[in-house]
Amino acid sequence: MARETVEVPITGKIISVAVKVGDAIKEGDVICMLESMKMENPILAPVGGTVVEVGVKPEQVVKPGEKIAVIEY
Helix, strand or coil, rough: CEEEEEEECCCCCEEEECCCCCCCCCCCCEEEEEEEEEEEEEEECCCCCEEEEEECCCCCCEEECCCECCCCC
């Protein structure tokens, strides 16, 4: 199976995580919410599949390129 790694696009803080390992998700589903410059940015799934890894947790400060999740499809 192919895997898609979802990475942090901008520096900020994770305020919520909507998925856990084993969840089935569709393209466009919200994976987590990222707060940056006082704005909440939903991080969306680029593909549909199964979440096999979650690399962030609420209140975690993240930088661009860090792993948010891995989706197997």
